[in-house]
Amino acid sequence: MSDRLVKFMAHVDMAKITCIDSTELVETARKIHMLNPTPTAALGRMLTMTAMMGAMLKEDGEKISAQIMGDGPVKTILAVSDNKARVKGYVGEPLAEAEHIREGKLNVAGIIGNGHLNIIKDIGLKEPYIGNVELQTGEIAEDFAYYYAVSEQIPTAVALGVLVDKDGSVKRAGGYIIQILPETPEEIIKLIENRIASSKSITEMLEDNMSLEEIATYISDDLNTRVVEEIVPKYECDCSxxxxxxxxxxxxxxxxxxxxxxxxxxxxxxxxxxxxxxxxxxxxxxxxxx
Ligand SMILES: [Zn+2]
The missing domain is CATH 3.90.1280.10 (HSP33 redox switch-like)
Structure with a gap:
């Protein structure tokens, strides 16, 4: 089993889907930074998201950085990706924990607190593109969906998940992004919304051994979903x-x-x-x- 990232088109190219199994790269990050379970989930979601956003960049050398600055115990989370979904990241406090609100659910929002999400896209222009939004829930997926709606005016659904095993290692990690063209008919939007609302979480689908192709087909509710590109995401540092x-x-x-x-x-x-x-x-x- 190894990490995969696949880009799809659905509904005759009106919906763009990116889907990732990031289990290994999140586990690599956990080991490098010796993260507690909740920071593993928080950094894991950020790395998973940034890898997908990186894969949407067009040219070699382009980079995307996503940073959360909050008033919670983890302080800051940074993740960076290039256009090949080679990601790296870190957190301010690797041992941060917060009281679990629900049994068995890691309290990611609790270690992040209130704050901002900053997106920096370095796409070879003189000045990088910088977007900044206030955190909505601190659960990360909703915060990125809000960023897309406000800063890029693209209707976007985001799912991110990290399942941490009893021994603290990463059992499953993954996510998806769905974006629709402005002229997409209302019926298609409804189909996708209904599927997302009724589907299992991304980690549950991966636990059920659904492939990324099956997940994309399911969440788009389109049997003619087609693969556009596949890349192998990984945790890789380019320091020298x-x-x-x-x-x-x-x-x-x-x-x-x-x-x-x-x-x-x-x-x-x-x-x-x-x-x-x-x-x-x-x-x-x-x-x-x-
Ligand atoms: Zn390094």
Whole structure:
């Protein structure tokens, strides 16, 4: 079993569906960041969503970042994806937990609190596109659906789910996005709305061993749903020594002068926890990091 992301068209190309099984990539994130169950669900939903949004980008080199800043104990959640659904992310507090409101249900909204969702699309323009909405429920899927309605004016349904096993590992993770064209007839919209309202959750459908093709066909209520593209999403960090050197050089002269006295600096990548040992020295008033 491995992760998949498939893009579909339904109802004679009036509905665009993206569907993902992100179980492995969310489990990879959990292990890297040693996350408690609720932050696993929260970061997992963000990574799942960002992978799908990334896969909708057209060109190589384009990137999307989604960030939640809230007043709850997890503080912040960041997820980044490129157009091949290579994702990475982290949370402010990996051990954050909140009281469970319903038996057996992780309280994602409880660790996020009130706050904002920021979307940054870097699509090769001079300035990146930035969208910002207030969190609606803090359950993430609804917040992204609201973002699409308000910032991009696209009617969008979003489902995201992470099922955490008793031992804390990720049992299932996945999601889907459905977007419809403005000229879609009301009957088709009703069909899709009814299916979404009566369908099981995405993790339950994956637990029932439904394929992404079966899920897309079911939620769109269209037997002629067709596959447009398939990609393999994964958790992958693109950090490098070069990038770390540049980041260190940007911290300011006073801090660099302090590091130069020690002669070295240790940097840790937020996304993959890889450690970089860099040497720092001052020569003729210039700082050299290598
Ligand atoms: Zn890294």
């Amino acid at each position: 020594k070069d990038r770390m050197e540049r980041a260190l050089l940007s911290i300011g002269k006073n801090d660099l002068a302090e590091l130069a006295q020690d002669g070295k600096a240790e940097l840790v990548c937020h996304f993959c926890n890889k450690k970089y040992e860099l040497s720092v020295r001052e020569e003729n008033g210039e700082f050299i990091v290598e």
